Structures are given as structure tokens and as C-alpha cells.
Amino acid sequence: MSYIKAGQDANGQDIKLHYTDQGQGAPVVLIHGWPQSHEAWTYQLGELPKHGLRVVAYTRRGFGNSSKPFEGYDYDTLADDLKAVLDTLDLQNVTLVGFSMGGGEVARYMSRHGGARVAKVVFVSAVTPYLLKTDDNPDGVDKSTFDDIQKNIAKDRFDFLQTFGKQFYGEGPLSNPVSKGVLDWSFGMASLGSHQATVACGHAFAETDFRRDLEGIQVPALVIHGEDDKTVPIKNSGDRMSQHLQHATYITYDGAPHGLFITEKDKLNRDLIEFATGGTVRSGENS
Template sequence: MSYIKAGQDANGTDVKLHYTDQGTGNPIVLIHGWPATYEMWEYQLAELPKHGNRVVAYTRRGFGNSSKTWDGNDYDTFADDLNAVLTELDLQNVTLVGFSMGGGEVARYMSKYKGARVSKVAFVAAVTPFLLQTEGNPDGAPKENFDNMVEGIRKDRFDFLKTFGKQFFGVGTISHPVSQATLDWMQSICQLASPRATEQCVYAFAATDFRQDLQTITVPTLVIHGGDDATVPAKVSGERMTQFVPHAQYVEYSGAPHGLFITEKDRLNRDLQAFVSGNTVEGTADRY
């Protein structure tokens, strides 16, 4: 296994981030969602390096085979970890791709590190700009929603993940966009996370306000979201992104669930490749 050192924890122990580095060419860094690992990008890692790209994907602290730190499950620390990845591998002119929770890393990194080393950013089914309902963010989701998630994790994390996985991929009585084998695989990688990181990151991605971070982004920006995303609904996330990044292109995948990196893998791969190459990303005209 390959690891990148990302500083030390409160006890002075090295923090190590598990990563993979595939292909040569245009550097793309893939940042996974909660509570998965970089392995969730299986179909992107198998395809994007075929088209002249160097594709790096890493697992954030607390998840998968990365270090399980007790503290540091916050976006300032996650942005520092992303900076460690870019610095250690000496990546330049990078396209950052953040899925779901990973969109927060992109936003906070671009603000905190002034977009160093980055030429483009893509937000895929991302939690940005701000999920939590507050007086200043009335369109967000009530805190009760996230409290219920944490309660479910504490009661039976494995059963919670099973139910969450079905919603994640839009599986219902009639709809079966992914196989049972895929659901089992996804649950297996999510189970590798530490219980503490799993719980703390719920409040990290829910309560972190990225609106000011987003306003610092000046590089080309692509926003992709599923029209039927029940996990991070487009109306509170993707559809609002151009309010804070006016030059961003918003593309909605009609009928797609949250886990569109699998259910819409071919389209997503084409769109990411087009974006990285500077070509047109096809989308709904009134979403631009």
C-alpha cells in the first residue's frame, strides 16, 4: 500500500493517508464521499488514466486504510491533508474533483491555500454551499435530520450503512439501479471507517458553511448533481452553487441518485474528461 504523510496527530503519531496514483498526463485528484474510501472511484480510476491523465485518489483520515485519528475530523484539517497530497506528489495544474463530502475539501482548500497548484475544480453531488438550516440559510436541512443520522450510527452503524446505501443509490421497491453485489461492496468499504470519524463527519459536512470559501474560486468550475439525489438534494446544494461561483457550469443528471459515480459512470467519465481537456460538457442549457 502507498501512503502520504500528513503531519502528526495530538499524540505525535504520523498521520498517513492511503492513496493510489495511476497514469501520466493531466493531474486529476479525486476526493471521495462519506463514509467511503478512494476505492469508491473504481470506474473513474479504471477509465480516466486511459485518456492522458494522471489520476490520484486518496482516503481521508479516519476512513478506510488511512490513519484513524481521534481529532481532526474538520474541514480545516482536511484541507491541510489535501495540501499534503498535492505537495508530497508535487502536482501542478491540478483538476480537483470532490464528491459529496469531498466537495467541502475542494472549497476549503481553494480558500485556505488560495487555489495553489489548481487549474480547475469539479463538484460532484457535493455538500456545498451549506447544508444546515439556519436563520441565515433557511433553504438548508433541519439539524434534526443530521441528529437522526448520528443516532442511527450510534445504535447500529452497520444497519445504518445498509439502509443508507439503498438511499445513496436510489434503490427502492421498483428501482434497482445497482446490483446487490454493488450495495454489499459499498457497505464493506464504508465499514472500514472509524465510528468516531463516521459520526463527527456528519456534523462537519452538515454544519460547515462554505459560502465564503466558494466566492474565492476563480478557476473554471463544473458542478454536477443528480436530479433525484435524496441524500444531498440538488435544490439545497448543486442548484445553489452558481449563486456563489457565478462562472460555474451546472449540469444536472436527470433522474440520477446520489451515487451517480456508479449509476451514471459512463456519462460522468465523459464529462470529467471533457472538462479536464477544455472541451464542452453537454448539459441542460437553462442550468448554465
């Protein structure tokens, strides 16, 4: 396994981020969502390197085979971890792709580190601009929704992960967009995360305001969101991105759930390849 050092924990132990680096060409860095690992990008890692792209995917601290410190799950620290990846591999003119929670890392990195080394950004099913409903964010999600998530994690994290995985991919009584194998694989990834990281990152993506982070982004940007996303509802996220990232190209996937890197893998791969290689990505509905 390959690792990148991203500082030390409170006890002086090195924090190591598990990563993979495939292909040659213009660099694309993939940032996974909560509570999975970089293995979630399996279909993108299998396709994008075929198109003149160098694809790097890493696992956030606390998850998968990366180090699991007790602290450091705020977005400033996570953006610093992303910087460690870009600096260690000396990547230039990067296309940053953040899925779900990973979209927050993209936004915070761009503001905290001035967009260094980055040429383009992509937000896929992202938690940006700000999920939590507050007095100055009336279009957000009610706090009770996130409180329920934390209560269910505390009660039985593994049961929560199995239930969450079904919603993640749009499973329902009349809808079976993925196989049991995908659900089992996804649960296996999520179960490797530490309890503390799962809890702390749940607070981070729910409670962090990225509106100012987004407004400083000047590079080309692409926003992709599924219209039937029940995990990060499009009305609370994708539809609001244009208020803060007015130059972005916005694509919606008709009927797609949150985990569209699996359910819409061919469509997503096509759009990422087009954007990263300088092709034309059509805005609007992409059914």
C-alpha cells in the same frame, strides 16, 4: 500500499493517507464522499487514465486504510491533508474533483490555501454551499435530519450504513439501479471507517458553511448533480451553487441518485474527461 504523510496526531503518531496514482498527463485528484474510501472511484480510476490524465485518489483520514486518529475531522484539517497530497506528489495545474463531502474539501482548500497548484475544480453531488438550515440559510436541510443520522449511527452504525447505502444509490421498492454486489462492496468500504471519524465527519459536512469559500474561486468550475439525489438534495445544494459560483458550468443528470459515480459512470467519466482535458462540457440537463 502507498501512503502520504499528513502530519501527526495528538500522540505524535504519523497520520498516513492511503492513495493510488495512475496514468500520465494532466493531473486529476479525486476526493471521495462520506463514509467511503478512494476505492469508490473504481470506474473513474479504470477509465480516466486512458485519456492522457494522471489520476490520483486518496482516502480521507479515518476511513479505509488511512490512519484513524481520534481528532482532526474539521474541514480546515481535511483541507490541510489535501495540501499534503498535492505537495508531496508535487502536482501542478490540478483538476480537483470532490464528491459529496469531498466537495467541501475542494471549497475549503481553495480559500485556505489560495488555490495553490489548482487549475480547475469539480463539485459532484457536493454538500456545498451550506447544508444546514439556519436563520441566514433558510433553504438548508432541517437539523432534525442530521440529528436522526447521528442517533442511528450511535444505535447501530452497521445497520445505518446498510440502510444509507440503499438510499445512496437510489434503491427502492420499484427501483434497483445497482446490484447487491455493489451494495455489499459499498458497505464493506464504509464499515472500514472508524466510528469516531464517521460521527465527526457527519457533523462536519452537515454544519460547515462553505459560502465564503466558494466566492473566492476564480478558476474554471464544473458542478454536477443528480436530479433524484435524496442524500444531498439538489435543491439544497447543486441548484444553489450558481449563487456563489456564478461562472461555473452546471450539469444535472436526469433521475440520478447520489451515488452517480456508479449509476451514471459512463456519463460522469465523459464529462470529467472533457472538462479536465479542455473539451466542451454542455451545461444544463444531461440525460
